[in-house]
Amino acid sequence: MPAPRLPRHGCVDRPKVNDCDSCGARALSICGSVADSDLARLGDLAEVVKLAAGAVLTREGEPAPYVFNVTTGSLRVYKLLPDGRRQIIGFLFAGDFLGLAIGEFYVFSAEAMEPTTVCRFRKGPFRALVESSSPLEHMLLHRTSHELAAAQNQMLLLGRKTAIERLASFLLDLPGHDPARPTVPGHVRLPMKRGEIADYLGLTIETVSRVLTRMKANGIISMPSQSDLIVERPDLLRAHAGGEI
Amino acid sequence: MPAPRLPRHGCVDRPKVNDCDSCGARALSICGSVADSDLARLGDLAEVVKLAAGAVLTREGEPAPYVFNVTTGSLRVYKLLPDGRRQIIGFLFAGDFLGLAIGEFYVFSAEAMEPTTVCRFRKGPFRALVESSSPLEHMLLHRTSHELAAAQNQMLLLGRKTAIERLASFLLDLPGHDPARPTVPGHVRLPMKRGEIADYLGLTIETVSRVLTRMKANGIISMPSQSDLIVERPDLLRAHAGGEI
């Protein structure tokens, strides 16, 4: 039997001073908002971590020395109940920031959904830099409040929407989230598996599957492959999503 | 038939320069983190609004000129679906801040649950002040990330917990939230009605009622009155809450 070899924390590149200038995610991320002088300091703090698909970045309950910035790929971020029930609280893509709300311990787990690279920063020095750089702090506040608004929408979804409404809302929201893949309108990539969609929407795998087949049957969507979806009738999809008031 | 006379926005006291020094909520709120010079500017911006029980502070979808800070009383903040289903996204108490995540329009409605006073600020000048006051911005970021963490816990609750677990978690969380009423340990005041608890926990009134009677029958809680609750067996309550991993 081969030894298990899931990388525990991924491998770390260590040319301590990083080339933020050439980072593809810079424009998307908090790094885009700092002046050159601060960018150099940020680069000094950063360690590039490469994650294989499925690799663990943080585990809920463990000490939390780092905060992260996703540069390529994608992460699933989730919480667990003692008996294993899982709620995915978000999918992160290039440019997304992870770790603000943490105290001494991580309050969520994060894993790569595909080959992924992140910049990680020691919390202490990062906080110090933030406090000394107003534009950086401003950017973080801006992003955090948007994340909060998104979380509140998700509460509405989880607390009050039906299965069909959840899937419809999900499919309408997804495209905006993966800047690395600006797709043709109507085309939605599903980098996550059915089980992840289910755990994000508070449903089961079977229900997700059934709802998607029903949508196919109704001509609302079509699926060239299991992870590629085309919205054939955006109007119907929007109608099903029962959007805001 | 008497004319309806629910105050639409409550009444506004206008001694334009407010006495923040004597404000009971100052220590609890963002105002506690600003230097005296900035506090004066904050006071100039503030308008005190008094709300009767049930009065509307903001309505989802309407233009959003203000942000708010609760000084006394409590608010329910919620989102609606077109057919009237409601998700309460939070209860606010003295010291809590409302309105960061808003763009041009409110994305939630807020109503007083009891006689309540809030300070309101025009968004533009408030933002300007925030950008010029690093401690204020820092405080806002701190609070917003905590709110985000709370929202993520609520997602876990709404997506994956059973009715009993939801109520148990709720009863354990509540006491921490109303600083104006530091109660004896084990005693929980329920300033909200059953329907509001239900809409906060993604349940129905009937289920909330049934679960509470079941808890009474099991000796976990007792209820001297409909809005006063005593946790008789915190251990059992915690066991039912199925806390974090």
Next chain:
DNA sequence: CCGGCGGGTTGAGCCAGATCAAGGCCAACT
């Protein structure tokens, strides 16, 4: 003292979505 009204509780039955179980599809190995 009565009636109405706004909560809250309780019961009976139902249903959306969970659970349990069986296959199907496809890519990676042997």
Next chain:
DNA sequence: AGTTGGCCTTGATCTGGCTCAACCCGCCGG
């Protein structure tokens, strides 16, 4: 080509919580 394993789909059945409908209780006004 056959086998294995991961993922997805589909069907049959079950059930937690919802819906519908009484009913209760305390409060207020007449």
